[in-house]
Amino acid sequence: MNKEVFWKNRRFWAGALAVGATLGLVTGCSGGGGGDEAGGAKAGADCEETYTIAFSHPAGEVAAVKAVKKAVEDRAAENGCVNLLLDNTVDSNLETQRKSVENWVTQKVDAIVVWPVDVAAMEGLREQAQAQGTKWLTYASPNPEEDGSVGFDNDTAGEELAAELEAWVDDNYPDRNIKAAVTTWTALPSLEGRWKNILDKLDEMGIEVVSEQDCLSQDCGMTIAEDAIRKNPDDLKIFVGANDDVGTGALRALNNAGVDMSGFFVAGYDGTEEALTSLKDGTGYTRSAAIPLAELGHSIIDNSIAAITGEGNPSNLTPMIIVSPDDKDQIDELLALF
Incomplete structure (x- = not known):
């Protein structure tokens, strides 16, 4: 991604967040009940109106x-009039997930944000919720019947990371006589751009993919990398x-195996703290397609309130940016979000 465009988008998005926060503090309509299943925030006693907002993520x-959920809790607490x-x-x-959403619909909460x-x-x-006045917002999986949305552009991020990978290969292995491992998560097809663009680019470059498996955790990332290294000790590069959980798990396996990381490309998505x-x-990770996770979490509250009140924009895409070890200032800013 062009960095000038990214920071322009960031400035625009920061302004949008400020507007959303203001709307959340001064307007609203009360809906369903409380309760909290895995943490959350409670509205204060001085609110003229309160909102009950529910959020479900499949992973x-x-x-x-976890960082997004912390940001959601922080935004709800900052607002002061949200039961989360x-x-x-x-x-x-x-x-x-279905049991949670069924409970929220029964409680007649004001807004449900769900992937x-x-x-x-x-x-x-969804139909039952909207029929009773609950706003239905999607997270990273748009629905034509939604009342709002929160998301990020997986397809563009995948294209940009693939371009970074190609440039790295041209610099380090111009003969392209190397091998690769890629993880997927087919249970969430809206993420497909993350791996499809990488796989397409590897195929275009004639680089063999020796491992293609579903994985979203550090543990399986480490296990998959250990197996791939053992079977391809000389040419897996x-x-x-x-996501970055998988990537950092793989990095641990690579470090444990004593792999020279100066000649290895290891990357993922989301921009986790690790x-x-x-x-x-400079300990080995090569690229991350990072999301400003706090801003993403804040938008869950802000967009929900916009949908509930009818004031402001209930939909947005949080921009992603490819960061490398050279991007010190950007990394510091992203780390400050944790």
């Missing part, structure tokens, strides 16, 4: 998602994870 075990509900869904478990494990399985609940720290310290 709650992922470091970036968070669910416990991990590993894209549809049963767990459905299975869109079709949630359509009945690329590992791209579906990935950014490795980039800053």
Whole structure:
């Protein structure tokens, strides 16, 4: 991504957040009840109006998602008039997510923000929620019937990371006689741009992919990398994870195996604290397609309030940026969000 465009977008988005926060403090309409399933924030006693906002993410075990949820809690607490509900869904478990959303619909909360494990399985609940006045916002998985959305551009990020990978290969292995490992997460097809663009670029360059498996955690990232290194000790030179949890897990395996990281490309998505720290310290991570996670979390509250009140924009895309070890100032700014 062109950095000038990114920072222009960041300035625009920061202004939009400020507007959303102001709307949240001065307007609103009260809806359903409280309760909280996996942490959250409670509205204060001095609110003329309160909002009950619920958020469900299918991969709650992922470091970036934990950071987003913390940012959601911070924004709700800053607003002071939000009852926040968070669910416990991990590993894209549809049963767990559906139970949470059913409870929120029964409680008649004011807004539900959800990244459905299975869109079709949630359509009945969406219709029921909207029929009773609950606003339905999507996270990273747009729905034509939504009342608002929160998201980030996986396709563009995948294209940009693929371009970075190609430039790195041209600089380091111009004969392209190397191999790669890539992880996916097919349970969430809206993320497909993250790995499809990488796989397409590797195919275009004639680089063999020796491992292509579903994985979103550090543990499986480490295991997959260990196996790939063992089977391809001399020519495995690329590992791209579906997120930075996978990438940093792979980095641990590479370091444990004594791999020379100056000749290895390891990358992922989201901009987790561990990935950014490795980039800053020069300990082996090569690239991260980073999301300003605090801003993403804040938009869950701000967009929900905009949808509830009818004031402001209930939809936005948070920009992503490819960061490398050379981008010290950008890394520091992204790390400050944790």
